Amino acid sequence: MNHQITAEDLRGVAELAVGTPIRWEDDVTGFLPCPGAVLHTAPTRPHDCRVKLDRAPTIHCFHASCASMVAAANRRLRSAIGRAQRHGVVTEPTPAGPSDESPPNATPLASMSPQDYERDVLRLRAEFAIASLATARSLPVTEWIPRSPTSVPTDPDAQWRSFLQLFAADANLWIGSEVWQSGNEGRYQHCWRTRDQWLSYPSVPGRYVCPALFLPGTTSRANSAVLARPFLVVESDELNKAEIGAVFLWLAESLSLRAVVDTAGKSLHGWFDCPDEGTLTDLKIILPAFRCDPALFKPSQPVRLPGAMRDGRLQRLLYLDLSHENHAITP
């Protein structure tokens, strides 16, 4: 026999489904950060977004611009509560005592696999985190340099040289002045040099660099030419610099942040030590929820090299952490 689902169980299920604590006013009504707050076009206030768990569980937000994200959150909420009512609550310990034929553990909430369920929860948490980050925790660009563990040189020529210290001396790196400098029967061979060869250049050798190490002798940025991928670069076309800054800080709680580069466009790039495959898989779900660019999961994607110019403006190094070992060449 399934144990009876209590109102308290349902409140727990709702919080898990929306990925954030809810401030409950009574058994079935509470307030929460709007899942679509990032889309609000007017200021967000504390009681704008309400959830009610009676009959058809519903999140309602005062704003209209967030409707798509609120609708998605409502689908998740109803499906999680429906599953809980059908199968029991996985987080509820089985009561000890004289037993009937109930199974030792309650059936998992989800009919999906545990991995899928966990990813779903991660994605939800990310969606809610971005809403609160973007509205509450933005980080002005000027606050990066004082936070930098390694002091950031102001001289542009010193910036790219310091930045390349993230790589090992013999790392085979691609640097180009155009992103298309690859392949074409070896015509762009000059774009591959070891870190120390690049450092011997009298001035910045290009505007772009790849966060990947390439096989010796390669003349193409094909994925098959990538020897190792020491860094994951995160960016967003949609968040402003202060908002993406808050995302970097959030990610830096679990990943190692090595550099932040102002692209001299709308965006910042965050360079993180590349995590293991499992974490990368999770990030492929989380980062799009942060409106971050999934193309950067491709290790051979060129990104802006700090210390170079873009339309008369400096691609500026804002943060650098050389306190760890730089990356060995072995994959």
Ligand SMILES: [Zn+2]
């Ligand atoms: Zn809203």
